Amino acid sequence: xxTVKDKRKSTKSETTIKISGAEAIIHxxxxxxxxxxxxxxxxxxxxxxxxxxxxxxxxxHILTRHEQGATHAAQGYARVSGRVGVxxxxxxxxxxxxxxxxxxxxxxxxxxxxxxGQVPRHLLGSDAFQETDIIGISTPVxxxxxxxxxxxxxxxxxxxxxxxxxxxRPGPVLVDITKNAQFEEFDFSYKKCKGVRSYNxxxxxxxxxxxxxxxxxxxxxxxxxxxxxGVILGRAExxxxxxxxxxxxxxxxxxMGESAIPTSHPLNVGMVGMHGxxxxxxxxxxxxxxxxxxxxxxxRVTGSLDTYAKQAKVIHFEIDPAEINKNVNADVAVxxxxxxxxxxxxxxxxxxxxxDWHNEFKKRHQIEFDTVIKNxxxxxxEGLTMGEVIExxxxxxxxxxxxxxxxxxxxxxxxxxxxxxQSKSNITSGGLGTMGFALPAAIGAKQGAMDRxxxxxxxxxxxxxxxxxxxxxxxxxxPVKIVVLNNDHLGMVRQWQELFFxxxxxxxxxxxxxxxxxxxxxxxxxxxxxxxxxxxxxIQKMIASDKPYFLEVKVEKEGNVFPMIPSGASVSDVxxx
Amino acid sequence: MxxxxxxxxxxSENNVGLLNRISxxxxxxxxxxxxxxxxxxxxxxxxxxxxxxxxxxEWVNNIVGQIEKQIEVIKAFYHTDDETxxxxxxxxxxxxxxxxxxxxxxxxxxxxxxQIVTVARDFFVLAKSGRREEINEMHDQLKPFGIKQFVRxxxxxxxxxxxxxSAILEEFQE
Numbered sequence: 007x008x009t010v011k012d013k014r015k016s017t018k019s020e021t022t023i024k025i026s027g028a029e030a031i032i033h034x035x036x037x038x039x040x041x042x043x044x045x046x047x048x049x050x051x052x053x054x055x056x057x058x059x060x061x062x063x064x065x066x067h068i069l070t071r072h073e074q075g076a077t078h079a080a081q082g083y084a085r086v087s088g089r090v091g092v093x094x095x096x097x098x099x100x101x102x103x104x105x106x107x108x109x110x111x112x113x114x115x116x117x118x119x120x121x122x123g124q125v126p127r128h129l130l131g132s133d134a135f136q137e138t139d140i141i142g143i144s145t146p147v148x149x150x151x152x153x154x155x156x157x158x159x160x161x162x163x164x165x166x167x168x169x170x171x172x173x174x175r176p177g178p179v180l181v182d183i184t185k186n187a188q189f190e191e192f193d194f195s196y197k198k199c200k201g202v203r204s205y206n207x208x209x210x211x212x213x214x215x216x217x218x219x220x221x222x223x224x225x226x227x228x229x230x231x232x233x234x235x236g237v238i239l240g241r242a243e244x245x246x247x248x249x250x251x252x253x254x255x256x257x258x259x260x261x262m263g264e265s266a267i268p269t270s271h272p273l274n275v276g277m278v279g280m281h282g283x284x285x286x287x288x289x290x291x292x293x294x295x296x297x298x299x300x301x302x303x304x305x306r307v308t309g310s311l312d313t314y315a316k317q318a319k320v321i322h323f324e325i326d327p328a329e330i331n332k333n334v335n336a337d338v339a340v341x342x343x344x345x346x347x348x349x350x351x352x353x354x355x356x357x358x359x360x361x362d363w364h365n366e367f368k369k370r371h372q373i374e375f376d377t378v379i380k381n382x383x384x385x386x387x388e389g390l391t392m393g394e395v396i397e398x399x400x401x402x403x404x405x406x407x408x409x410x411x412x413x414x415x416x417x418x419x420x421x422x423x424x425x426x427x428q429s430k431s432n433i434t435s436g437g438l439g440t441m442g443f444a445l446p447a448a449i450g451a452k453q454g455a456m457d458r459x460x461x462x463x464x465x466x467x468x469x470x471x472x473x474x475x476x477x478x479x480x481x482x483x484x485p486v487k488i489v490v491l492n493n494d495h496l497g498m499v500r501q502w503q504e505l506f507f508x509x510x511x512x513x514x515x516x517x518x519x520x521x522x523x524x525x526x527x528x529x530x531x532x533x534x535x536x537x538x539x540x541x542x543x544x545i546q547k548m549i550a551s552d553k554p555y556f557l558e559v560k561v562e563k564e565g566n567v568f569p570m571i572p573s574g575a576s577v578s579d580v581x582x583x
Numbered sequence: 584m585x586x587x588x589x590x591x592x593x594x595s596e597n598n599v600g601l602l603n604r605i606s607x608x609x610x611x612x613x614x615x616x617x618x619x620x621x622x623x624x625x626x627x628x629x630x631x632x633x634x635x636x637x638x639x640x641e642w643v644n645n646i647v648g649q650i651e652k653q654i655e656v657i658k659a660f661y662h663t664d665d666e667t668x669x670x671x672x673x674x675x676x677x678x679x680x681x682x683x684x685x686x687x688x689x690x691x692x693x694x695x696x697x698q699i700v701t702v703a704r705d706f707f708v709l710a711k712s713g714r715r716e717e718i719n720e721m722h723d724q725l726k727p728f729g730i731k732q733f734v735r736x737x738x739x740x741x742x743x744x745x746x747x748x749s750a751i752l753e754e755f756q757e
Binding site for chain 1: 595596599600603604607611644645648649651652654655656657752
C-alpha cells in the first residue's frame with residue numbers, strides 16, 4: 007500500500023492515484039467491500055493475480071479446482087450473506103467454464119460479479135490463444151456484461167457492475183478485461199454507482215394497487231400465499247410474517263423461498279411444486295385468492311398453466327415488471343420491493359383467522375403424513391431412506407444448519423424435510439437445476455456464514471461433477487459437512503424412467519468409486535454408513551466436529567420421491583404414490 | 584390469441600453488444616425477426632431499434648417486458664400496424680438500356696412514385712419508399728425486365744400516440 011501512497015496526487019476535485027488497471031481492479035473490489043473471491047488464474051488475468059498477491063492481507067482469494075466451482079462458491083457465499091459473490095477467471099476456457107454458474111445465478115437471481123481476463127485489445131477478433139467471445143457467450147446468462155479495453159474504464163464499469171448485480175432483482179454481471187487494460191497505468195479514483203439512467207431497479211409502490219390488493223385479501227374466504235425467493239432477496243421475512251399472522255393466511259413456499267419463514271410456523275403449510283406438499287398443491291386449485299409474493303410461477307411450481315388456480319383471483323407482489331402476466335395473469339400486480347409493499351399493505355389488512363380453510367391444509371397434511379412422510383422419515387423397511395438422514399441432521403443440528411443441496415432426489419427430499427429457523431438457510435440450484443452445485447456452493451456458504459453449521463447434501467451423481475473441490479476444503483480446512491446420499495443411480499432420472507419410461511434405465515446406473523477413500527485422499531475425516539443403527543451417532547459426530555467431515559450414506563437404490571406432479575399435469579393431480 | 588404484425592420500438596443507450604442482447608430475446612423464444620432497423624432517435628444520445636415481428640399480443644407483451652428489462656434499454660413499446668405510420672425503402676439497380684428500350688419501365692417509374700437516384704452508362708438506380716406491398720408490387724412489375732440488384736430496408740415507423748420517453752429520462756435526472 008505504501009507504493010500507492012507515493013503515487014497519490016491531488017487534483018482539484020478529487021484525489022487520484024496513478025496505478026495499473028490490474029491494481030485498480032483490486033481497489034474497486036476493496037471499495038465495494040469485497041474481502042473474499044473465488045477464481046483460477048491463467049495467462050490473460052495474470053496481472054490481476056499479481057496484484058492479488060500484493061493485497062493478500064485485505065483480499066482472500068480461494069483457488070477453486072475448476073472455474074465452475076468458483077461461480078458456485080460465489081453463489082453460495084452471496085446466498086447466505088446477502089452480499090455480492092465474486093469469481094475470477096482467465097480468458098478462453100477459464101471464461102467459458104463460468105457459464106454454468108452464470109446461468110444458475112441468472113435464473114436464481116443471485117448477485118454475482120465475474121471478472122474475466124481477455125486477450126489484449128489489438129488481438130481481439132484474431133482467434134488469439136485463449137481468445138473467446140465471452141461477451142457474446144455470456145449475454146443470455148448475465149444481467150449485464152461489459153468488455154473493458156482501456157484501463158480508464160475500470161472504475162466506472164466496476165462500480166456499475168456491483169450496483170447492477172445487487173440492485174433490484176439481483177443477478178450475475180460479467181466484466182471482461184483485456185490484458186492491455188490490466189497493464190495500462192491511469193489516474194485512479196473511485197465513485198460508487200448510484201444509478202444508471204436506463205435502469206429502474208425497483209419500481210415505486212403504487213398505493214392504488216396496494217389498496218386493491220388489500221380489498222381482495224380482506225374479502226377473500228380462502229386466501230392462499232405462495233412466496234418465493236423475492237421475500238429473502240427483499241429482506242421481507244418479518245414483513246411477510248406480519249402479513250400472514252394478521253390476515254391469518256396459510257402460506258406456502260417455492261423451493262427458492264424456503265427458510266424465509268420458520269418451518270415450525272403454524273401458518274407455514276409447506277412447499278408447492280412438483281415434489282411439494284400435498285395440501286398446498288391441491289388447494290392451489292381451491293383457494294379463492296392466490297397471493298404470489300416474490301415468485302415467478304416457474305413450470306415446476308405450476309404444472310399445467312391451463313389448470314392452475316383458474317378459480318382464484320391472483321395478486322402478484324413482484325419487483326420485476328417482466329414477471330407480471332408472464333406465466334399467470336394477475337388481477338392485481340403490486341410492483342416494488344417486497345419488504346416495502348408488504349409493510350404498506352399490512353395496516354390495510356383486517357385481522358382474520360380463516361380456521362376452516364386452514365383446517366383443509368391440516369387434513370391434507372395428515373393424508374400426506376400417513377402415506378408418504380411417515381415412511382420417508384421413520385421407515386420400517388430395511389433400506390435407509392434419504393428422508394431419515396435429513397431428519398437426523400435436523401435433530402443433530404437443532405434445525406439451525408444451512409442446508410446446501412445439489413440437484414435430484416436428495417434435493418427434493420432435503421427441501422421437503424429439512425427444518426429451518428433462520429432465513430437464507432436453504433441454498434440450492436432451483437431454476438437451472440445444476441448438478442455439481444452443492445459442493446462448491448457449500449464452501450461459499452460456509453465462508454459467508456462462518457458462525458453457522460453448513461451441511462451439503464449431495465447425490466452420488468452430482469458429487470462427481472465437482473468432486474475436485476474437495477481440494478479447496480482440504481487446503482483451506484473449510485469446516486463444511488458433506489453428506490453424499492448414495493443410491494448408485496442418477497436417482498431422479500431413474501425415477502422418471504420407472505414411472506414414465508417403463509423402467510428402461512438408460513444410463514442411470516452408476517458404478518461408483520469408493521467415495522470415502524477419495525475424501526480420505528484429501529485428508530478429510532470420512533465415514534460410510536449403510537446400517538440404520540449407525541446413522542444417528544455418525545451424524546451427531548459429524549455435526550459435533552469443527553473440521554470438514556465427509557459422510558457417505560448408502561441409501562436404498564430405488565427409492566422414489568413423492569408426492570409428485572407429473573410433468574405437464576395439473577397441481578390437482580399430484581400423486582402420493 | 585391470433586398472430587398479427589407488431590412493431591416494437593426500443594429506446595436505448597448506444598452500446599456495443601446491446602443488439603446481441605435484444606436479438607437473443609427473440610432467439611430464445613424461437614421468433615423470427617421480420618425486419619430490424621437501428622438509428623438515432625429524437626433524443627440526443629438515445630438509439631432507437633425498430634423491430635417487426637409476427638406473433639400474438641400475449642407474446643409481444645412478454646417480449647417487450649424482457650427487452651425493457653435489459654439494463655441499457657430505456658423503454659420499449661409495441662404497436663399494431665393501425666397504431667403506427669410506417670414505411671420501408673427499396674433500391675432497384677436496372678440495366679440502363681431498358682430505360683430507353685422498354686417504354687413500360689418509364690410507366691412503372693411514374694405509377695409507383697419512385698425516384699431515379701442515379702443514371703450511369705450501364706445501370707440506373709430506382710428508389711422507392713412505401714408500404715411493403717407497394718414495394719413488392721413494383722418488384723413484381725420490374726422483374727420480367729431483369730433486376731440487376733435489389734435491396735429493401737427494415738421498417739421504420741412512428742407511433743400515432745406519443746411515446747413518453749423524454750419524461751422517463753427527466754425522471755431519472757431528478
